[in-house]
Every structure is written in C-alpha cells, then in structure tokens.
Amino acid sequence: MSDTALVRYELDDNVAILTLNRPAKRNALNAPMVEELRQAIERAQSEARAAVICGTGEHFSAGLDLAEHVGRSPIEGVHHSRRWHAIFDQMEQSPIPFFAALHGAVVGGGLELAAAAHIRVADETAFFALPEGTRGIFVGGGGSVRVARLMGVARMTDMMLTGRSLSARKAEDWNLCQYVVAADEARATAIDLARKAAGNAEMSNYAIINALPRIQDMARGDGLFVESFVSAMTAAAPEAGERLRAFVEKRAAKVARPEA
Known part of the structure; x- marks a missing residue:
C-alpha cells in the first residue's frame, strides 16, 4: 500500500x-x-x-x-x-x-x-x-x-x-x-x-485469542468443559510436542523472575 x-x-x-x-x-x-x-x-x-x-x-x-x-x-x-x-x-x-x-x-x-x-x-x-x-x-x-x-x-x-x-x-x-x-x-x-x-505456537495463539473470550461468556461448567477440549487439542499439535520436549530436555529457558 x-x-x-x-x-x-x-x-x-x-x-x-x-x-x-x-x-x-x-x-x-x-x-x-x-x-x-x-x-x-x-x-x-x-x-x-x-x-x-x-x-x-x-x-x-x-x-x-x-x-x-x-x-x-x-x-x-x-x-x-x-x-x-x-x-x-x-x-x-x-x-x-x-x-x-x-x-x-x-x-x-x-x-x-x-x-x-x-x-x-x-x-x-x-x-x-x-x-x-x-x-x-x-x-x-x-x-x-x-x-x-x-x-x-x-x-x-x-x-x-x-x-x-x-x-x-x-x-x-x-x-x-x-x-x-x-x-x-x-x-x-x-x-x-x-x-x-x-514466536509462540500458532495453535496456542489461536486458542488464546478465540477461546478465552468465548469461555468468559459461558456458564462456569460449560467454560471448564470447553477449556478441556481446547487444552487437549492445543497440546496435541506437533509444534506443542516439540516445545514440550525441549523444556523437558532442558533446551528451553525457564520462566525468569520479573525485573525490579
């Protein structure tokens, strides 16, 4: 443009x-x-x-x-x-x-x-x-x-x-x-x-953007039920598997303390 x-x-x-x-x-x-x-x-x-x-x-x-x-x-x-x-x-x-x-x-x-x-x-x-x-x-x-x-x-x-x-x-x-x-x-x-x-996993970003707002509009039990499905689908994505293995094998950085 x-x-x-x-x-x-x-x-x-x-x-x-x-x-x-x-x-x-x-x-x-x-x-x-x-x-x-x-x-x-x-x-x-x-x-x-x-x-x-x-x-x-x-x-x-x-x-x-x-x-x-x-x-x-x-x-x-x-x-x-x-x-x-x-x-x-x-x-x-x-x-x-x-x-x-x-x-x-x-x-x-x-x-x-x-x-x-x-x-x-x-x-x-x-x-x-x-x-x-x-x-x-x-x-x-x-x-x-x-x-x-x-x-x-x-x-x-x-x-x-x-x-x-x-x-x-x-x-x-x-x-x-x-x-x-x-x-x-x-x-x-x-x-x-x-x-x-x-730099995040593409599926994680999609879930954060699209699932969280919808879950907030649901009844508590419905929200928790949908959360389980989204969590399982996200973790099953190939990119998530590689990232989880990297953390378990100590190839990924841990969460650091915030700066003062």
Whole structure:
C-alpha cells in the first residue's frame, strides 16, 4: 500500500504493521479508511504471525468522522454500524494477535477500534474518551460490548454521560490498556511484544485469542468443559510436542523472575 493510503501496510519479518494515515483529520475513521483497514487485516492474517495497529501524526484516532455521519437515515446508520462490527470482528477473532499502539486521542470510534485489538500499549500522551453522549449519538463500533467488557458498564456509562477523558495511567487502572510507556515509545513497544507473540505456537495463539473470550461468556461448567477440549487439542499439535520436549530436555529457558 502506498504512502497515500488511508491505512499504510508494512511487513517487518513476521509482524505486520498497520498505520492509520489520515493525520490532518486526527485519523478520524471514515468508510474508505475502514474498508482499507479490512484489506490490511486480511493481508496481515495471510502473511504475518502477529500485527500492530497504530496511527500517524499526533493521534491514534479521534473516532468516527462525524461529517460522514450527519444526515444518515436510521437504516443507513444500522448498515454502517454493522459494517464496523464485521471488520472489527475480523481483528478480534483473528488467527493472529493484534497489538494496538496508542498515542494522543483514543476517542470514540478510535477507542472502539483499539478495544478490538488483543493487547493495548499507550504512551503517556494518550487520552481516552467516549463523547457520544455530548454529540447526541451512541457507540456503534462495538464499544457497548468490547469497551464495556474491558472496564465495566458503570465506568463506561460515566464516560459517555459526562464526556470525561482519561489519562493513560487512569486508562491502565481501568483496564483500557495493559502497558503505559514514555512518549513516542508505544509503537516500538507494541512491535516488540508482537514479535514475542509471533514466536509462540500458532495453535496456542489461536486458542488464546478465540477461546478465552468465548469461555468468559459461558456458564462456569460449560467454560471448564470447553477449556478441556481446547487444552487437549492445543497440546496435541506437533509444534506443542516439540516445545514440550525441549523444556523437558532442558533446551528451553525457564520462566525468569520479573525485573525490579
């Protein structure tokens, strides 16, 4: 994809890097950008083992392009929302893990997009908001499911009703991101994490991404039953057998203590 693409695509070894590229509009998400995102997601899934999504300019994404939203009929709004759902589902239910590198505005639809990734890394410039209440609209990119799952309904309700914004540190406290790093370091950190995940067994990554969320939606007994099947299938994969033998034969490193 060219430098003029709305979503730039780069393959760095086995990690795909998808960059939102509409900086003059704070990477606001319009229909053409979301369609290019779909193409980039599909390409990453076909040739990479992990992926990073980030934004060019001063912001990750300020959300939905409101100019595009004005004047839509209710049925057009439903179709638009469902299209976002389908494309963000492609990321969330991907065979490879996606890491979001966040800086500047992570607002509205930008936060909904980030929530579709599996791990979120924010730098200290990042701020998070859901201003839909103040705009007279409602989330439409899956936020009522994904964002609410991350931080809880009460906190999401607060953000939507009051329009409050959160710092990166507060967002980490509320589980909207898993890492906070110094300014301008989110992309590099996310790529480093993606490389680590890319080195995992492919079947393990698939199970982590696709089984864990579904198990959380099940009754306790059903979840434990499904866990047994996923565990058995993963362990039976050839790659798992080699990795387990390497550990037993002391050819694989043990888990180390965390750094102080």
